[in-house]
Amino acid sequence: xxxxxxxxxxxxxxxxxxxxxxxxxxxxxxxxxFVEMHANSELMGVLPEREWILRAPTLxxxxxxxxxxxxxVGHAQLIxxxxxxLGKPRDAMFADLxxxxxxxxxxxxxPTKTWGDVGVIAWLVDAAAIISQKALLKCxxxxxARIMKKICWEESxxxxxxxxxxxxxxxxxxxxxxxxxxxxxxxxPPLMQFHGNPIPADQDPMxxxxxxxxxxxxxxxxxxxxYVPQIRELGLEIPDPKLRKNEDGVWEYTExxxxxxxxxxxxxxxxxxxxxxxxxxxxxxxxxxxxxVLAA
Amino acid sequence: xxxxxxxxxxxxxxxxHSGSVEAPDAEFxxxxxREQYGRRGESVALWLVPRDAVHTVDDWADxxxxxxxxVDGYSIKARLKxxxxxxxxxxxxx
Numbered sequence: 306x307x308x309x310x311x312x313x314x315x316x317x318x319x320x321x322x323x324x325x326x327x328x329x330x331x332x333x334x335x336x337x338x339f340v341e342m343h344a345n346s347e348l349m350g351v352l353p354e355r356e357w358i359l360r361a362p363t364l365x366x367x368x369x370x371x372x373x374x375x376x377x378v379g380h381a382q383l384i385x386x387x388x389x390x391l392g393k394p395r396d397a398m399f400a401d402l403x404x405x406x407x408x409x410x411x412x413x414x415x416p417t418k419t420w421g422d423v424g425v426i427a428w429l430v431d432a433a434a435i436i437s438q439k440a441l442l443k444c445x446x447x448x449x450a451r452i453m454k455k456i457c458w459e460e461s462x463x464x465x466x467x468x469x470x471x472x473x474x475x476x477x478x479x480x481x482x483x484x485x486x487x488x489x490x491x492x493x494p495p496l497m498q499f500h501g502n503p504i505p506a507d508q509d510p511m512x513x514x515x516x517x518x519x520x521x522x523x524x525x526x527x528x529x530x531x532y533v534p535q536i537r538e539l540g541l542e543i544p545d546p547k548l549r550k551n552e553d554g555v556w557e558y559t560e561x562x563x564x565x566x567x568x569x570x571x572x573x574x575x576x577x578x579x580x581x582x583x584x585x586x587x588x589x590x591x592x593x594x595x596x597x598v599l600a601a
Numbered sequence: 602x603x604x605x606x607x608x609x610x611x612x613x614x615x616x617x618h619s620g621s622v623e624a625p626d627a628e629f630x631x632x633x634x635r636e637q638y639g640r641r642g643e644s645v646a647l648w649l650v651p652r653d654a655v656h657t658v659d660d661w662a663d664x665x666x667x668x669x670x671x672v673d674g675y676s677i678k679a680r681l682k683x684x685x686x687x688x689x690x691x692x693x694x695x
Contacts, residue, residue, distance in 0.1 A: 379636065382637055383620055386622065387620075448620070451619060455638070459641065598624070598625065598629060601629065
């Protein structure tokens, strides 16, 4: 493949390419941006949960949460490696993350107020994420698709762990149930924004290059289909009076606040600067380790 | 230095390319790979191969059109149809 047209037809037909193949410049640029944001999200995504490791209610919960945090950092390692192979050095990615030039997912810019939030994150944020990640198993860039296999496998444990945390609380005291309800009410708007605005597949450059194989709205519909019944059966109330499934099987809902999404992911979330400052501190503190290892 | 990681999921399974790690030597590569590709019991063995040591062969010339050596070199559908239609017809007896 030497022409962009030939390449495009190949990937749009479901073809996959390797790191050593010729890649059109635009494809490479879009892919790096996408992969980098994913890696950043894994790395930043552990911070809301990390805050609760020391406050976890039991030793078993503490260990499970630690394992989940370890998994997510491991995912960041796998994904950063893919981006490095595409030509962007890790130092440059860290620098762009800290300066705000590179983005990470909206849900990781919000506070984790209670243990209920930890359960909702592990259950529903991970459920939303696994829908996007499963669609990436068909990504046109094969090295990325391959690591997704392992990532999806680990995410399944996270969702179950989250569901277990939620079940323990909804079967507990009325106060515990209320903690879950409050957390769900807080997290519902960001969860509905998570898969992005409903840009039609044929206008989404990521779908155009088959980096993504699923339109944003399809992912959100899949999330609602899978999880609204699971939420409601626990007696929890979803804070959207318009939410309902139409006869044609399509979910109707209150239009998510797309301005909020844009505002948050461009670095203006309630916890953005605090978490980036923490990441900056650790990167600086551990610089000597990276230097020592790579100089060995 | 980049090390390619191949993972064996269960005894008897093929080693499958899974990703890569960056490490200055085999000892460090092993530490990263154990952590990233085996910490949850998802692998029974790993192969770590320096990327430079991989000799790739991916050009397959077919100038002489050697399809007769492969399944896709034979299309028997039309002939089979004809053979079946001849069974019992007078053409065969003449």
